[in-house]
Amino acid sequence: MSALYSIAEIRQIEHAAQAELPSYTLMQRAGEACARRALSLVAGDDDVHVLVLAGPGNNGGDALEAAHYLSQFELQVAVALHADEGKQPEDARKALQRARESEVEFLDVADAAHLTHKRWTLVIDGLFGIGQTRPIGGKLRACVDYVNSLRCPVLAIDIASGLSADTGAIVGGAGCMAVRATHTLSFIGDKPGMYTCDGQDFSGEIVIDNLDIDEKHLPAPHAQLNELALFASALKPRAGNTHKGSYGDVIVVGGAHGMGGAPVLAARMAAHAGSGRVFIAFVDDAPAYDSVHPELMMRQADRVEFGAASVVVGPGLGTSRHAHDVLSRALDAHGRIVIDADALNMIAAEPGLQHKLQSRPQHTSIITPHPLEAARLLDVTTVEIQNDRPAAARLLARHFKSIAILKGAGTVIAFPDGDIVINATGNPALSTAGTGDVLSGLCGALLAQGWPTTLAALAAVWMHGKAADQLVDLGIGPVGLTASEVIPAVRTLLNQIIRDHAR
Numbered sequence: 001m002s003a004l005y006s007i008a009e010i011r012q013i014e015h016a017a018q019a020e021l022p023s024y025t026l027m028q029r030a031g032e033a034c035a036r037r038a039l040s041l042v043a044g045d046d047d048v049h050v051l052v053l054a055g056p057g058n059n060g061g062d063a064l065e066a067a068h069y070l071s072q073f074e075l076q077v078a079v080a081l082h083a084d085e086g087k088q089p090e091d092a093r094k095a096l097q098r099a100r101e102s103e104v105e106f107l108d109v110a111d112a113a114h115l116t117h118k119r120w121t122l123v124i125d126g127l128f129g130i131g132q133t134r135p136i137g138g139k140l141r142a143c144v145d146y147v148n149s150l151r152c153p154v155l156a157i158d159i160a161s162g163l164s165a166d167t168g169a170i171v172g173g174a175g176c177m178a179v180r181a182t183h184t185l186s187f188i189g190d191k192p193g194m195y196t197c198d199g200q201d202f203s204g205e206i207v208i209d210n211l212d213i214d215e216k217h218l219p220a221p222h223a224q225l226n227e228l229a230l231f232a233s234a235l236k237p238r239a240g241n242t243h244k245g246s247y248g249d250v251i252v253v254g255g256a257h258g259m260g261g262a263p264v265l266a267a268r269m270a271a272h273a274g275s276g277r278v279f280i281a282f283v284d285d286a287p288a289y290d291s292v293h294p295e296l297m298m299r300q301a302d303r304v305e306f307g308a309a310s311v312v313v314g315p316g317l318g319t320s321r322h323a324h325d326v327l328s329r330a331l332d333a334h335g336r337i338v339i340d341a342d343a344l345n346m347i348a349a350e351p352g353l354q355h356k357l358q359s360r361p362q363h364t365s366i367i368t369p370h371p372l373e374a375a376r377l378l379d380v381t382t383v384e385i386q387n388d389r390p391a392a393a394r395l396l397a398r399h400f401k402s403i404a405i406l407k408g409a410g411t412v413i414a415f416p417d418g419d420i421v422i423n424a425t426g427n428p429a430l431s432t433a434g435t436g437d438v439l440s441g442l443c444g445a446l447l448a449q450g451w452p453t454t455l456a457a458l459a460a461v462w463m464h465g466k467a468a469d470q471l472v473d474l475g476i477g478p479v480g481l482t483a484s485e486v487i488p489a490v491r492t493l494l495n496q497i498i499r500d501h502a503r
Contacts, residue, residue, distance in 0.1 A: 003221035005189040016217040027091045031065025033209040048121045049076045055127035056083035061092030063126020064099040071102040078105040125179045127161035135172025156181035160202045167388045168197030196410025226423040231459040235501040247276035248448030249309035255282035256318025263315045266441030272491040273445035301326045306333035312444040314343030315437040331356040340440040348376035365402035426465025434483030
């Protein structure tokens with residue numbers, strides 16, 4: 001299990017470990033770990049020049065300790081110190097003393113000209129750690145801007161300066177900045193902010209060093225990274241003595257005038273992901289058949305009986321009175337339901353529909369909003385959603401008594417009990433129309449085949465992103481990838497992981 005720890009939890013672990021260790025031990029371990037990681041990044045280079053940015057707190061102390069260790073090798077190490085020495089924590093002052101006694105050059109971080117006089121092989125970012133609450137400002141902005149312009153590796157200590165460890169948003173919001181690390185060496189445990197919102201763009205390759213802290217100090221996590229192991233128990237090869245009735249029905253509800261493509265995408269994905277039968281219930285006139293996939297069955301939404309089928313409602317649904325009435329019936333249905341797109345917008349606008357969703361039996365509902373839809377559901381702005389995606393997802397799940405899949409960079413899957421899972425698969429290729437419909441169809445297909453609702457949500461999000469990653473690896477995207485191309489890629493991936501799991 002890849003646990004994710006909040007800032008408060010990391011502090012709790014750190015304090016418990018320090019109570020059992022001699023002072024300065026954790027900073028020495030952190031400095032040594034950083035030096036080892038730095039050496040691995042410059043291995044094979046000649047005439048190595050390392051720029052170490054050291055801030056005022058213990059993160060800066062870790063950087064100074066790393067500079068001390070690095071100076072013992074045949075490297076040119078320079079430290080740009082941004083700290084009032086009289087206000088540094090005790091351990092950081094000791095690290096500064098050790099660095100000053102080493103073969104380390106000290107530069108003026110406030111004078112950008114002092115930083116640009118060499119060609120740096122590596123930059124180590126130890127300006128601010130997980131406790132940063134104020135945006136990077138003043139002369140430090142020029143320093144960070146300079147670092148972000150470099151082509152060399154940038155190693156962030158614990159987390160990239162300017163990035164919130166809890167939320168993944170840039171500290172201070174719009175117009176503020178963070179160090180764009182190519183590598184992050186994070187201590188004690190993984191942090192949610194490195195995987196969602198801006199975290200993926202600013203963290204680079206992430207390595208965790210637990211600083212040899214005893215596992216007894218680790219609390220039970222309330223967040224973790226999505227991975228195949230979380231849903232592998234549901235991956236089962238198909239028995240020979242089965243038929244279409246063994247794999248369930250999916251009914252995709254949508255298709256208002258001019259928006260018929262959305263439910264078709266969801267339905268095609270449901271068929272490719274193994275549903276026994278797939279119906280599309282159109283709120284507008286239904287076409288006779290899908291010429292690409294004639295096995296999909298077309299119906300009029302007001303004549304469909306939902307029964308025990310898995311329902312995907314919302315793709316291209318529109319917000320007409322007719323669409324509202326169909327959604328109301330779908331929420332009353334006995335089967336499990338995936339709610340997306342226009343269905344979410346109508347629920348956001350009407351308390352009666354909200355009550356129907358909240359009253360559904362436990363573990364029967366999945367909602368899949370993007371940030372704007374989430375903002376409507378919670379009556380806030382999109383900026384507020386993005387400023388704390390984990391908190392927004394938790395609130396959605398708790399308020400609507402559903403599993404909430406908050407889509408976006410680092411999709412957050414939240415559960416009504418407050419636990420979250422952050423997904424690290426996927427890439428900007430998915431930033432195109434229709435990929436959300438594909439995701440909802442995939443969720444519906446897994447539900448129809450009897451997957452537990454929790455595992456279906458986790459698997460659908462992971463496979464949706466992983467398939468896009470594999471397509472990009474093949475040169476198909478990220479620019480210009482279409483939602484239709486994701487569908488067969490998901491099918492290939494699903495069969496692959498079932499085969500691998502069966503071995």
